[in-house]
Amino acid sequence: MRSEKYTDKLASSIRETESVACIGLDPVPERLPPAILENEDSLDQQILTFCKEVVDVTTPYAAAFKINTAFFEQLGARGWEMMEEFVEYIPEDKVVILDAKRGDIGTTAKAYARALFDAVGADAVTVNPLMGLETLESFVEEEWQGIYALACTSNPGAEQFLKLPLQGGGTLSTAIAEALAEFQKDPLVEGSVGLVVGATQPEDAKAIIELSGDAPLLIPGLGAQGGDVEAWVHLLQSYHGLPLFNSSRAILYAHEEDDTGLSWQQATEIAALTFKNSLQAITTHVIDSMNQ
Amino acid sequence: MRSEKYTDKLASSIRETESVACIGLDPVPERLPPAILENEDSLDQQILTFCKEVVDVTTPYAAAFKINTAFFEQLGARGWEMMEEFVEYIPEDKVVILDAKRGDIGTTAKAYARALFDAVGADAVTVNPLMGLETLESFVEEEWQGIYALACTSNPGAEQFLKLPLQGGGTLSTAIAEALAEFQKDPLVEGSVGLVVGATQPEDAKAIIELSGDAPLLIPGLGAQGGDVEAWVHLLQSYHGLPLFNSSRAILYAHEEDDTGLSWQQATEIAALTFKNSLQAITTHVIDSMNQ
Numbered sequence: 001m002r003s004e005k006y007t008d009k010l011a012s013s014i015r016e017t018e019s020v021a022c023i024g025l026d027p028v029p030e031r032l033p034p035a036i037l038e039n040e041d042s043l044d045q046q047i048l049t050f051c052k053e054v055v056d057v058t059t060p061y062a063a064a065f066k067i068n069t070a071f072f073e074q075l076g077a078r079g080w081e082m083m084e085e086f087v088e089y090i091p092e093d094k095v096v097i098l099d100a101k102r103g104d105i106g107t108t109a110k111a112y113a114r115a116l117f118d119a120v121g122a123d124a125v126t127v128n129p130l131m132g133l134e135t136l137e138s139f140v141e142e143e144w145q146g147i148y149a150l151a152c153t154s155n156p157g158a159e160q161f162l163k164l165p166l167q168g169g170g171t172l173s174t175a176i177a178e179a180l181a182e183f184q185k186d187p188l189v190e191g192s193v194g195l196v197v198g199a200t201q202p203e204d205a206k207a208i209i210e211l212s213g214d215a216p217l218l219i220p221g222l223g224a225q226g227g228d229v230e231a232w233v234h235l236l237q238s239y240h241g242l243p244l245f246n247s248s249r250a251i252l253y254a255h256e257e258d259d260t261g262l263s264w265q266q267a268t269e270i271a272a273l274t275f276k277n278s279l280q281a282i283t284t285h286v287i288d289s290m291n292q
Numbered sequence: 293m294r295s296e297k298y299t300d301k302l303a304s305s306i307r308e309t310e311s312v313a314c315i316g317l318d319p320v321p322e323r324l325p326p327a328i329l330e331n332e333d334s335l336d337q338q339i340l341t342f343c344k345e346v347v348d349v350t351t352p353y354a355a356a357f358k359i360n361t362a363f364f365e366q367l368g369a370r371g372w373e374m375m376e377e378f379v380e381y382i383p384e385d386k387v388v389i390l391d392a393k394r395g396d397i398g399t400t401a402k403a404y405a406r407a408l409f410d411a412v413g414a415d416a417v418t419v420n421p422l423m424g425l426e427t428l429e430s431f432v433e434e435e436w437q438g439i440y441a442l443a444c445t446s447n448p449g450a451e452q453f454l455k456l457p458l459q460g461g462g463t464l465s466t467a468i469a470e471a472l473a474e475f476q477k478d479p480l481v482e483g484s485v486g487l488v489v490g491a492t493q494p495e496d497a498k499a500i501i502e503l504s505g506d507a508p509l510l511i512p513g514l515g516a517q518g519g520d521v522e523a524w525v526h527l528l529q530s531y532h533g534l535p536l537f538n539s540s541r542a543i544l545y546a547h548e549e550d551d552t553g554l555s556w557q558q559a560t561e562i563a564a565l566t567f568k569n570s571l572q573a574i575t576t577h578v579i580d581s582m583n584q
Contacts (some may be wrong), residue, residue: 028399070396070403072307076411077372084368101396103420104362105447107320111362119368127394130442132449150422155397157424160471165459172453172464179452 006124006146006192007216008220010242011290013063013095020283021276022064022097022218024248025051025086026072033255033264038247044075048082052089057265058272061073064244066218069116087121095244096123097218097243101150102139105127109138117145124148126196126218133183140191147193151176152208154198154221165202166190173204177211186216192216199245202231214241222247224276233281240289241284247275298416298438298484299508302534303582306386312575313568314356314389314510315344316540317378319363323344324549326478336367340374344381346544349414349557350564357538358510361408372412379413387415387536390508393442394431395420401430402582409437416440418488418510421468425475432483438508439485443468444500446513448489455496465496469503476507484508491537494523506533514539514570525573535574539567 014020022156027047036046055065067086072079087096092106098120102112116125117139126145127136138148152162152173162173170178178194179273184193194216197205209217222229222245254271276283319339328338347357359378382388392413394404408417409431416438419428426456431439444454450541454465458572463468467489476485484506489497501509514521514537528535546563547556554562568575 026400058316060423067402068400070400070407071392073372073407073413074403076376076407077369079407079411080369081370101420102362102393104393105445105449108318108362111360111366115362115365115368115371119366119371128393128420128422130420130453131445131447132452133453134447134449134452151399153423155423155426157426158398160424160426160462161422161467162424164467167457167459172456175453175456 001260002144005143007242009123009144010063010095010192010216012144013093014242014283015287015290017061017063018102018283018287019061019063019276020245020279020286021062021272022063022066022244023054023058023251023272024068024099024220024246025054025071026064026068026248026252027051031253031256032251035264040140044078047075048086051086054212054268055090055264057269058251059091059094060092061276064097064250066097066246068239068248069100069274096121097148097186098122098125100212101126101128101191103131103135105131105135108136111142113145124192124194126144126150127277129180133179133247136191136193139191140189142259144189144245144276145188147191148216149180149193150291151180151195152201152204154200157232158198174207174211176194177208180215181211181213184213194218197222201231202228206235209235209239210239212224214239217243218242218246219243219247220246229278231284234286236282243284243286251275294436297435299534301415301436302355302387302438302508303482304329305385306534306575307582309355309578310355310575310579311353311355311568312356312535312571312578313354313564314387314538315346315350315354315535315543315564316391316512316538317346317362317542318360318544320344323545323548325534327510327556336370336374338376341369344379345557348561349388350543350559351383353564355387356392356580357382357541358389358538360456360540361392363391367374371520375412382404387442388413389416389418391418393418393420395423395427397423397427401427402408405430405433405437416484416486418442421472423469425471426486428475429481430479431444432485435482439483440488440510441468441472441485441506443472443487444489444493445490446497450490457468462499463476466503469500473503473505473509486510494520496529498527499503500528501531504533506531508533509535510538511535512538512540512580521570521574525577526579528574535578537571537574543567
């Protein structure tokens with residue numbers, strides 16, 4: 001798989017699954033389904049079983065899986081072993097994104113890239129561009145590597161810095177998007193440089209997406225965080241890149257909302273199918289764009 | 293140790309060692325001393341031995357040790373085990389800072405805090421404030437926990453975003469410093485909120501430090517990166533907080549510069565002593581400030 005350019009793998013996966021859905025793995029120990037918590041395994045093993053079964057039932061509906069590294073890191077060294085085993089388990093044709101939001105200089109960035117791409121086995125990682133784009137270079141030295149840089153996040157606190165108005169116009173978010181578009185053109189950047197853009201703020205996202213030059217997008221917040229799909233259909237009309245919409249909690253913990261007697265796996269599968277279907281208009285547009 | 297407020301532990305350690313030096317552990321496998329690389333151990337074990345021996349010979353000169361997590365993360369699960377074992381090895385009265393530059397929302401931030409403070413055992417961690425200060429709250433829920441938020445870094449790429457001029461004056465760096473000063477006053481913030489301020493840019497640092505209200509400072513870049521101590525003596529005249537100056541490579545790899553036949557341990561010890569001594573005027577000022 002590692003000879004393939006990141007965006008080629010991403011495009012294939014979207015095409016094969018006819019889906020722009022990404023399933024986020026944020027395994028909160030207290031929220032595991034009772035059927036899993038009741039078995040005799042250790043909590044570590046229960047978490048791993050849960051993650052694998054989520055992949056089993058959602059694979060037909062997802063182009064990508066996004067692993068939130070923090071939920072494994074909190075388990076210490078065992079968590080890293082689990083992450084490696086889990087990535088190995090995900091079908092090879094799926095895109096694996098490690099949501100780690102790393103960002104640091106020089107040899108430190110290289111070490112993070114080794115940790116996430118080589119030791120754990122990501123296809124792409126999320127990165128934090130605060131210290132400047134030089135800090136991202138080590139993550140895109142090979143064409144099979146992808147990154148998604150935080151540009152416009154959907155948490156309330158994003159107002160504090162990302163939306164600060166700059167002298168001469170724009171915000172920190174738009175400055176990041178512009179810089180990433182330039183960076184993407186650098187011939188030394190073999191990999192694919194994408195952006196994280198929160199789904200709950202389509203109006204803010206508009207400027208970012210226009211600046212991004214059809215870069216890959218990772219869009220969290222349409223599920224539990226309440227973003228509006230219709231607004232995104234509209235927003236992406238003139239975008240011809242590869243977007244992924246992520247949903248984590250609404251799919252992982254679908255069993256908590258179910259009162260019809262479904263197994264947790266069925267509740268999760270239905271949530272994933274529903275999420276995929278909700279994105280159908282966008283998927284059709286993305287696949288049409290690829291075919292042109 | 294965990295009943296003590298972070299800044300109390302930091303103050304005690306500075307006072308007892310009469311030093312504001314922090315030794316940074318960035319173990320680059322290729323740069324380990326030949327005497328260590330020649331033994332029969334596995335590379336993992338060699339790295340751990342190296343780190344422990346650095347602590348042994350530099351402990352008299354250092355108030356704190358800063359561990360760059362990336363260099364351990366790149367070793368996979370074993371790296372996390374090593375980090376846990378290494379933190380355990382550091383004398384209890386020393387401040388242990390995990391340089392991890394984490395930053396994320398809600399439950400993810402909580403999971404990172406658990407990973408770094410609980411699983412590994414940090415006294416303080418470095419954090420990235422890009423997504424807003426709400427992302428830092430989980431790191432300072434207990435008064436023994438400290439954080440250092442990136443405010444003004446010393447890499448060339450920091451120009452790109454941290455120094456962007458804002459509408460109404462100031463830069464992103466000064467906006468971060470102002471927000472952190474406010475955050476520090478929040479009664480729910482039990483811990484100690486410090487700033488990372490690069491040593492190579494004393495002029496930029498001046499505005500940040502004035503805004504920071506005597507918050508703890510972590511100042512990298514005086515060693516290999518070439519910052520100017522005299523400028524810092526001057527800069528800190530009206531500052532009455534607890535600064536730490538970090539040096540990593542100039543101390544760890546002192547043996548590479550030695551042609552006098554010292555053992556690597558001796559070269560490292562002398563480099564640590566020299567670094568501590570170079571900071572004497574600042575140390576005297578800091579201890580005088582404590583005593584007032």
